[in-house]
Amino acid sequence: xxxxSYVFLFGFLPLALxxxxxxxxxxxRVSALWLILISFVFYGWWNPQFLILFAVSxxxxxxxxEGIARLEARPxxxxxxxxxxxxxxxxxxxxxxxxxxxxxxxxxxxxVHGPVVSIALPLGISFFTFTQIGYLxxxxxxxxxxxxxxxxxxxxxxxxxxxxxxxxxxxEMMPQLVQPKTYRFSAENLAVGFAIFGFxxxxxxxxxxxxxxxxxxxxGHPGTASFNTAWVAVLSYALQxxxxxxxxxxxxxxxxxxxNIRFPMNFNSPYKAASxxxxxxRWHMTLSRYLALYVYNPLALAVTRGRASRNLAIGRxxxxxxxxFASMVVLxxxxxxxxxxxxxxxxxxxxxxxxxxxxxxxINHAIRILRPRRADGGEGWxxxxxxxxxxxxxxxxxxxxxxxxxxxxxxxxxxxxxxLHGFDGLMLPGAVLAHLGDLRVSLLHSGLVxxxxxxxxxxxxxxxxxxxxxxxxxxxxxxTQQIMYRFEPTLGxxxxxxxxxxxxxxxxxxxxxxxxxxxxxxVLAIGxxxxxxxxxx
Amino acid sequence: MTHxxxxxxxxEIFRDIFEDPGLELTPETTAEMIPQWDSMSQVTxxxxxxxxxxxxxxxxEMEQMRSVTDxxxxxxxxxxxxxx
Numbered sequence: 164x165x166x167x168s169y170v171f172l173f174g175f176l177p178l179a180l181x182x183x184x185x186x187x188x189x190x191x192r193v194s195a196l197w198l199i200l201i202s203f204v205f206y207g208w209w210n211p212q213f214l215i216l217f218a219v220s221x222x223x224x225x226x227x228x229e230g231i232a233r234l235e236a237r238p239x240x241x242x243x244x245x246x247x248x249x250x251x252x253x254x255x256x257x258x259x260x261x262x263x264x265x266x267x268x269x270x271x272x273x274x275v276h277g278p279v280v281s282i283a284l285p286l287g288i289s290f291f292t293f294t295q296i297g298y299l300x301x302x303x304x305x306x307x308x309x310x311x312x313x314x315x316x317x318x319x320x321x322x323x324x325x326x327x328x329x330x331x332x333x334x335e336m337m338p339q340l341v342q343p344k345t346y347r348f349s350a351e352n353l354a355v356g357f358a359i360f361g362f363x364x365x366x367x368x369x370x371x372x373x374x375x376x377x378x379x380x381x382x383g384h385p386g387t388a389s390f391n392t393a394w395v396a397v398l399s400y401a402l403q404x405x406x407x408x409x410x411x412x413x414x415x416x417x418x419x420x421x422x423n424i425r426f427p428m429n430f431n432s433p434y435k436a437a438s439x440x441x442x443x444x445r446w447h448m449t450l451s452r453y454l455a456l457y458v459y460n461p462l463a464l465a466v467t468r469g470r471a472s473r474n475l476a477i478g479r480x481x482x483x484x485x486x487x488f489a490s491m492v493v494l495x496x497x498x499x500x501x502x503x504x505x506x507x508x509x510x511x512x513x514x515x516x517x518x519x520x521x522x523x524x525x526i527n528h529a530i531r532i533l534r535p536r537r538a539d540g541g542e543g544w545x546x547x548x549x550x551x552x553x554x555x556x557x558x559x560x561x562x563x564x565x566x567x568x569x570x571x572x573x574x575x576x577x578x579x580x581x582x583l584h585g586f587d588g589l590m591l592p593g594a595v596l597a598h599l600g601d602l603r604v605s606l607l608h609s610g611l612v613x614x615x616x617x618x619x620x621x622x623x624x625x626x627x628x629x630x631x632x633x634x635x636x637x638x639x640x641x642x643t644q645q646i647m648y649r650f651e652p653t654l655g656x657x658x659x660x661x662x663x664x665x666x667x668x669x670x671x672x673x674x675x676x677x678x679x680x681x682x683x684x685x686v687l688a689i690g691x692x693x694x695x696x697x698x699x700x
Numbered sequence: 701m702t703h704x705x706x707x708x709x710x711x712e713i714f715r716d717i718f719e720d721p722g723l724e725l726t727p728e729t730t731a732e733m734i735p736q737w738d739s740m741s742q743v744t745x746x747x748x749x750x751x752x753x754x755x756x757x758x759x760x761e762m763e764q765m766r767s768v769t770d771x772x773x774x775x776x777x778x779x780x781x782x783x784x
Contacts, residue, residue, distance in 0.1 A: 304760050440738060452763070455739055461759040463743040471747050478744060479719055492740060528740055 164208040165326075166360075166414045167367050167689055175205065180421060184348045194346040195317055198422065202322040206286065213285040216255075217320070223251065224295040225315050228302040235305070245303045249296055256292045259284055264509035287326045289506060291319055293453060298333050300457055307333055314340050323418035327411045329429040329449040335654055336424075345423045354670050355650045356420030358678055362643045363413025365681045366406040368688035370633055374403035377626065382566050385575035391587040393579035395630070397559055400566050402633050405434065408447070413643045416653060427452075428653040432642045432660075437550035439523040439557055440531075450506075454499050462495035482532045492528045497521040507565070512573055516564045523557050551638075588613035592620040641666055701779065706772055713748050717741060730767040742766075749775060 164171050179201045186197040207214040227248035234241040257265075263282050269275040298315075301307045318336050339345055381388045381396020388396065412429040419426045433446035443451045467477050470490070481487035497518065504517015563580075567573035578584065588607075593614045596603045606612040615623070644652050645660030647668050659667065668674055701709075711725040718736050731737040737745075742765065746757050749771070755778035757765075764770050 301760060304758055306758075306760055456760060456763055459739065460743065460762050463740070464746060464759055464762075467743050467747045468750070471751055477747055478717055482740070482744075491743075528738075531736060531738070531740075 164205055166411065166418070167364060167685075169689065170208075172686065172689075175201075175208075176418075180353075183422060187346050187348055191343050191346040192313075195313065195340070198322075199313075199317050199320055202317075202320040202325065205322040206320065206325055209286055210283070213283075216285055216288075217291070220252075220255070220291065220295065221316055221319050224248065224299060224319075225312055227251075228299055228307075228315075231299065231303050232309070241303055245299060248299050252292050252296050252299075256288060258282070259288055261505075261509040290328050290330060291325065293330055293506075294319060297330075297453060297457060301333060308337065310337050310341055321419070321424070323415045323422075323424075324426065327408075327415065328447075329412065329415065329426050330453050331426070331449070332452075335427060339424050347423070349423055351650070351670075352420050352423050355647065355652065356417045356422075358417070358668055358674070359420060359643060359647060359652055360414050360417030361678050361682045361685065362646070363410040363415075363417060364685040366410030366413065368685045370636075371403045371406035371410060372688065373629065374399040374406075377630075378403055378566070381576060381579070382568070382572070385567065385572045385579065387584055388576055388579035389585050389587045390579060390582045393576055393584075395627075397563055397576070397580065398630060398634075401434075401555075401559055401562055402630065402637070404562065404566075405637060406633070409642070420652070425651070425654050428644060428655055428657070430642070431644065432637070434555055434558070434637050435551060436554050437547055438527050438554055439520065440527045442554055442558060443520075443524070450503065454503055458502060459495050459499040462498060463491065466490050466494060479532055482528075488529065488532070492532075493521075493525045496524045496528070500524065510569070512564045512567050512570050515570055515573070516561050519561045519564065523561075586610070590615045590620050590623045592617045703772070706775060707768075709752065710749075710768065710771060710775075713745070713752060717744055717748060725768055727769050727772065728767075745771075753779065755779065 164175060166172075182197055182201070183194060186194040203214060203217075206217055227244065231241055231244050231248070234244055259282055263280055266275060266277075266280055270277070270279075298307065298318075314337060317340055318331070318333060321336075324331055377395050377399035379396075381392050382400070385393075409430040416426045416429070427449055429447060429449050431445040431448065433442050436442040436445050470477050470481070470487075475481065476487070477491065482491055500517045500521030501514060502517070503520070504513045504515070507513050507516070560577075563576055564570070564573045567576060588610050589612050591612050591614065594617060596607070596612070596614055599606070607614070639661065641660030641662060644657045645663070646666050648657045648659050648663075649667055649669065651657065707725060707727070711723065714725055714734075715721055715723045718734065718741070723734075731742075742762055746762055746765065749755070750757055753775055755775065757774070757778070761774060765774060
C-alpha cells in the first residue's frame with residue numbers, strides 16, 4: 164500500500180487512527196497490539212505471502228538477539244552468533260534482491276546456464292533487514308535495554324517506516340513505545356502530524372510526479388537524447404528524486420506523529436549543501452547515520468587504531484601522506500559508499516553511483532586536510548553559492564548513473580549532455596517567427612530555433628518555468644521541519660529556516676485553509692501517473 | 701583526575717588534532733562549533749583519546765561524542781576509579 168493512494172488515505176488511515184484512539188481506552192498494551200495488527204495488514208496488503216517472510220524475519224532476529232545476550236560471558240561465541248545472524252539476514256536480502264541480477268550477470272558471462280529466475284522483491288526488505296541487523300549489533304555491544312518481544316515486534320513493524328524508512332534506532336524508538344503517554348489521544352500531535360503528512364503528499368503528487376515525462380524522455384532514450392532533452396531529463400530527475408524522497412520521509416514522519424511517535428529527521432534540504440560531505444549529512448540522514456555507525460566508524464577505527472598501535476602517526480600530517488590517506492580516509496570511505504550504492508539496487512550502475520560518491524568524499528576530505536588556512540579567514544572566489552553549485556553539479560553526475568537502466572545507458576546520456584547527440588533549437592511559436600522577416604530564415608537555417616505551434620510553445624515554456632520554480636523552492640524556501648519548527652517535528656533540534664516570520668506553521672485558520680487547499684490538490688493529483696522510486700527497496 | 705585536569709588534557713588533544721594552538725575548549729563546546737570536526741576527525745579524536753587516557757571506546761559510542769561534555773562523561777566513566 165502506498166501512502167499516496169486512495170485506499171490508504173480514505174480507507175486504511177482513518178480506520179487505523181479511529182481504531183487506535185478507541186483502543187487507547189483499553190490501555191497501552193491493547194493500543195500497541197492494534198498498531199502491530201494494522202501494520203501487518205498494511206504490509207500484507209500488497210502481497211500477503213510476504214507476511215510469512217516478514218514474521219519469520221522478526222521472530223528469527225529476536226531469538227538471535229536473545230541468544231546473543233545470553234552469550235555475554237563468552238565473547239567469541241557471542242561474536243560468532245552475531246556473524247551467523249547477520250549472515251542469515253544478508254543472505255535473505257541477497258536472495259530476494261540481488262540473486263536475479265547476479266545470475267543474469269553470470270549467465271551473460273557464460274558461467275552459468277539455466278532457466279531465467281525471477282524473484283519477487285518483498286516490500287521494504289532492505290529497511291527492515293537493516294533495522295534488525297543494527298539491533299543485533301547493538302545487542303552484542305550491550306547497548307540495548309531489553310523490552311520484550313512485544314515491543315520488538317512493534318519497533319520493527321510499525322507501518323510508517325516500513326516501506327521507505329527512516330531507518331530507526333532502537334535507542335530512539337523503544338523509550339517512546341513503552342511510555343504510556345504514547346497511547347493517549349493528543350489533538351496537537353494529530354494536527355501536527357497531519358500538517359507534516361500534507362506537506363509530504365503535496366511534494367510527492369504535485370512536485371515529484373509531474374517530472375516523470377521529462378525524465379522518461381531522456382533516460383528512456385539515452386542514445387538519441389539531444390543536449391536539451393538530456394539536460395531537462397537530468398534536472399527533472401534531480402527534482403523528482405528530491406521531492407519523492409523528502410515527500411515520503413515527511414509522510415512517514417507525519418504518520419508516526421499522528422500516533423504520538425516522533426521519528427528522526429531524514430532529509431534536510433540536501434541541495435543546499437556546500438560540500439559532498441555535507442550533502443550526505445542532509446540526504447537520507449538515517450542511512451548515513453546507520454552506515455557511519457556500523458560500517459564507516461568500525462572500519463576507520465580499526466585502521467586508525469592499527470596505525471597507532473604500530474606507532475604510526477594518525478593526525479592530520481599523517482592523513483596528508485599517501486599511505487595515511489589511503490588507509491585512514493579512502494579505504495573506509497570507498498567501502499562504505501560502495502555499500503550505500505549497492506543497497507539502492509542490484510545493478511552495476513548503483514555500484515558506480517556509490518563509488519563516484521566515494522571518490523567525491525575522498526577528494527572532499529583531502530581538500531579539508533590539505534587546505535591551508537587563509538590569513539584573512541576569507542573564502543576568496545570559493546564563496547558559498549559557488550560551493551553549492553559545485554556540490555549540485557557533482558550530485559547530478561551521480562544521479563545520471565543512479566537513474567540509468569545500465570552503465571552504458573548512463574554514458575550515452577552523459578554524451579547527450581555534452582552535445583554528442585546534437586542540439587535542439589529553441590522553440591518559438593510560428594506566429595512570432597513570421598514577424599522576424601529575414602532574421603527568421605537564418606535562425607531556422609542554423610538550427611538555433613525551431614518553429615512550433617502556440618500550444619507547443621506554451622507547453623514547453625510552462626514545463627521549463629515549472630522546473631525553475633521548483634528549484635527556487637528547493638534553494639530558497641524552508642523545508643518541512645523548518646516550517647514546523649515550533650512543534651518539534653522530529654527528534655533532535657530543529658531551527659527556524661528562511662522566511663520564518665511568514666512561513667512557520669501554527670494551528671490557525673490561515674494555515675488550516677492553506678493545508679486544506681494543498682491537500683485537495685495533492686489528492687486530486689493522485690490520479691495522475693506515479694512512480695515510487697524507493698518501492699524497489 | 702579532576703574535571704579541570706581532564707578538560708586541559710582534552711584541550712591539548714584538540715589543539716594537536718585540529719592544528720590550532722589557540723583553540724579553547726569549554727564544556728559547552730560542540731561539534732557544530734568546530735568546522736573541521738567531521739566524521740574523519742571524530743575517528744582520530746577517539747583513537748587519540750584512547751591512546752592518551754589508556755582507555756578503550758566502542759564504535760557505537762562515537763555517535764554520542766559530539767560535544768565536550770559527552771566526551772568528558774565518556775572518558776570519566778572509563779577511567780579506573782581513583783584509589784582512596
